[in-house]
Amino acid sequence: xxxxxxxxxxxxxxxxxxxxxxxxxxxxxxxxxxxxxxxSQVGELVLAPKPGPLYGGLALTMVVLTWRQRFIAxxxxxxxDAVFVLARLAxxxxxxxxxxxxxxxxxxxxxxxxxxxTRRTGQERALLLKGVGLGLLLVAGRKTGDTWLxxxxxxxxxxxxxxxxxxxxxLGNPSWLAGRILQASGPIGTHLLALVYAQLAVAAIVxxxxxxxxxxxxxxxxxxxxxxxxxVIGLLGPGIYMIFPVVGPVFxxxxxxxxxxxxxxxxxxxxxxxxxxxxxxxxVTYDDLxxxxxxxxxxxxxxxAIFIHSRRGPRTLRLAGTFWLIATLSAxxxxxxxxxxxxxxxxxxxxxxxxxxxxxxxxWDRQGIQLxxxxxxxxxxxxxxxxxxxxxxxxxxxxxxxxxxxxxxxVIYGYIRxxxxxxxxxxxxxxxxxxxxxxxxxxxDHASVAFEDGSVSR
Numbered sequence: 001x002x003x004x005x006x007x008x009x010x011x012x013x014x015x016x017x018x019x020x021x022x023x024x025x026x027x028x029x030x031x032x033x034x035x036x037x038x039x040s041q042v043g044e045l046v047l048a049p050k051p052g053p054l055y056g057g058l059a060l061t062m063v064v065l066t067w068r069q070r071f072i073a074x075x076x077x078x079x080x081d082a083v084f085v086l087a088r089l090a091x092x093x094x095x096x097x098x099x100x101x102x103x104x105x106x107x108x109x110x111x112x113x114x115x116x117x118t119r120r121t122g123q124e125r126a127l128l129l130k131g132v133g134l135g136l137l138l139v140a141g142r143k144t145g146d147t148w149l150x151x152x153x154x155x156x157x158x159x160x161x162x163x164x165x166x167x168x169x170x171l172g173n174p175s176w177l178a179g180r181i182l183q184a185s186g187p188i189g190t191h192l193l194a195l196v197y198a199q200l201a202v203a204a205i206v207x208x209x210x211x212x213x214x215x216x217x218x219x220x221x222x223x224x225x226x227x228x229x230x231x232v233i234g235l236l237g238p239g240i241y242m243i244f245p246v247v248g249p250v251f252x253x254x255x256x257x258x259x260x261x262x263x264x265x266x267x268x269x270x271x272x273x274x275x276x277x278x279x280x281x282x283x284v285t286y287d288d289l290x291x292x293x294x295x296x297x298x299x300x301x302x303x304x305a306i307f308i309h310s311r312r313g314p315r316t317l318r319l320a321g322t323f324w325l326i327a328t329l330s331a332x333x334x335x336x337x338x339x340x341x342x343x344x345x346x347x348x349x350x351x352x353x354x355x356x357x358x359x360x361x362x363x364w365d366r367q368g369i370q371l372x373x374x375x376x377x378x379x380x381x382x383x384x385x386x387x388x389x390x391x392x393x394x395x396x397x398x399x400x401x402x403x404x405x406x407x408x409x410x411v412i413y414g415y416i417r418x419x420x421x422x423x424x425x426x427x428x429x430x431x432x433x434x435x436x437x438x439x440x441x442x443x444x445d446h447a448s449v450a451f452e453d454g455s456v457s458r
Contacts, residue, residue: 064131080104179272182334250336300346
């Protein structure tokens with residue numbers, strides 16, 4: 001009973017924090033003349049939205065429903081979308097390829113929330129509301145991310161790309177090398193990596209649905225799953241963008257992606273053919289449109305989280321997680337969106353967030369505190385080095401390249417070792433009760449249920 005009450009308090013606190021954060025972003029965005037995440041989300045009840053996030057959110061909501069209820073929910077979403085599309089065509093509203101439908105998914109999620117309050121009670125109500133909350137969090141996360149990126153472009157006019165590009169000499173300027181390799185691969189390689197890069201959220205939803213496949217039958221969520229890590233990474237990452245604003249090599253040293261950005265904003269038009277020279281770095285003013293979303297690489301962090309959570313799945317899912325990680329790393333460098341040192345920081349960031357969430361679920365112990373503290377310290381040292389030691393890193397790659405790899409590898413090793421010990425303890429049932437006194441006294445041992453990610457529900 002205590003754990004159930006504690007869990008409800010946790011959900012309530014999380015909901016209040018999320019609401020307060022959304023309101024804050026709404027106020028800040030409006031000060032810059034842009035609608036915030038709340039206004040944008042409310043508008044999608046009627047206006048044509050991007051369907052991907054909304055139907056992804058509906059898929060997560062449906063993990064708490066029976067198969068019959070899932071078919072009804074999906075059918076209702078499709079019918080509602082058909083009505084909206086026909087209505088827009090009837091009144092002559094212009095339709096675009098990426099904003100054609102999606103309202104139905106949002107209406108069905110809100111309808112599930114109404115049903116939870118009016119037709120469900122007790123544990124069934126809580127379970128349905130958790131499903132709706134999970135779906136809406138995914139949708140709100142996309143809106144929050146868009147608002148964050150807009151704010152970074154307005155609030156941080158100067159970028160630190162020269163510092164990062166100089167530090168990247170320690171790794172041999174991998175973005176320049178990957179860019180030339182991708183150009184040589186032709187359109188097939190380019191289109192494949194572009195698809196992987198753009199559909200990262202789809203891969204995350206596939207892994208999450210596998211992890212949550214038994215929720216409807218067991219009538220409860222596992223303590224930890226990919227969606228939580230995905231959302232926390234997306235929440236914390238843009239805050240670091242504000243501390244360390246970087247636009248990326250294709251913008252700072254090239255014509256910009258798809259012709260955007262403009263050479264006149266770039267330091268020089270060098271990417272990917274000519275590595276940048278080693279000069280004394282300084283902040284550079286950039287436009288107020290391009291997001292400062294480079295340090296750390298959140299695509300790398302998200303792909304790392306997908307890889308970690310796919311390890312407990314079947315062989316096909318494990319192979320897919322590995323492919324998505326490798327392809328995402330190749331795309332982030334090959335398209336010039338990130339420097340090599342961004343990827344190192346992204347891996348450390350992802351593992352630290354994942355470790356913190358697992359430690360929180362288990363209850364903070366000495367190992368959890370040490371792992372999270374060490375990951376945070378390494379991440380901080382990386383950013384400080386990129387900012388204040390770029391010339392030393394560029395001048396001594398034989399020293400700093402191994403140090404960077406060692407720092408990242410040490411966090412990986414610490415994560416694998418610590419979580420492995422956690423899982424071993426969770427799998428150990430402990431000594432079976434043999435005393436007849438325990439039976440006659442009416443006491444009862446509650447079995448520990450080990451979920452696929454190694455967490456334990458008591």
